[in-house]
Amino acid sequence: MSYLTKSPWVIHYDASSCNGCDIEVLAALCPGYDVERFGIINTGNPKHADIFLVTGSVNEQNIHVIKEIYDQMIEPKVVVACGVCACSAGIFHDCYNVIGGVDQAIPVDVYAPGCAVRPEAIIDAVVQGLGVLDEKAKALKAQKKGA
């Protein structure tokens, strides 16, 4: 088991969310849910983060920002789309400026639906993301050994 699964640091980016999902993401860090039990820490720095939580849909304004944050994150990394908007653009899907879900900009590993997404769903998604993170860590190790 990789240590990555024991200390996943998350970064949260609000794409064009209505703020409903953002509040839920931050609620997961509050005493009621206390995700620090699993070693999860909220960080503001993409270079320190292992899991990228995106809320809201991708639009022409923020697609560059999402890509930039994703590129700055260091492998192995995992992306979790939080809320229906981030999964598929949700109720905003036919707005003139909206491109779609987060997977239109960067590869998404776990989808957490819900409007707004419940903190329980976010925690479940992150735990699922840990499995992906573990696999990616192993792949990276194997790649390093091969090189």
Add this chain to the structure above:
Amino acid sequence: MDILLIIIGTLAFAVAAPILGCLLSGIDRIISARMQGRVGPPLLQPYYDVRKLLEKDRVSVNASEGIYITCALLFTLLAGGIFFSGGSLLMSVFIITLAALFFVIAAYSTRSPYAEIGANREIIQVLAYEPMVLLVAVGFFMAIGSFDVSAVLSAETPAIVKAGLVFAGFMFVLTIKLRKSPFDLSYSHHAHQELVKGITTEMSGSTLAKVEIMHWCENVLFLGWVGMFFVWANPLSWIIAIAVVLFVWFLEILIDNNFARVKWQAMLKWSWIITFFAGGINIMILAYL
């Protein structure tokens, strides 16, 4: 002979301090969580964090950053080795400051605006605590009669008796040295009050792991400075010193959880005022009475 002692001390410190510092940091996080009504992470969480950072891919904005951080870590170990092998307190103070400067240079070398703000603030922090730390060394010399830390073992009274006010002043700047709120201006462990990630913004993977380990060792060293005030010839005094150290650590966690970050102006002003009065008066009394 002295050199040999320092080398052995440094090696021993390099092994013991990270373990001790890691446990202290784990306790810190659990107690902080309990103060906020949370369960908190496992005790070994800081260890997991560092192991994880070592597993991450190696990415650096330049080649020199990692070297500066390695230097900072090595000088921290040396400062700890000198102190705990009973060497000169003054030397320990200077070398730990050198480590702080390497840390600052590493941040400047990245040319990132956020890391630069962090580095600027770190320098202001050094400016704020350094006078008091030097007065600690002077006060210690006047109370014990030597800069050598080993002299406490044959002292008739602990340093705290004659240098009580110096100790009080040191307690104030200790919050800056341990990077705790309200004085965690350059590098906070709490994301919500940080500009990206302050001085460590551009550091990642194994470089950040080194910063964490350095931070653990620093904490052990500074708590050692606290304990030094309470040790004298009586072997039982060690128990008192350890009790005081643990109490101070708890106090720092309490302060950390109860204060929001202040502006740097306030930090600089208050630490110099307290240095001037607490440190200055104490040393004047020792010098003229």
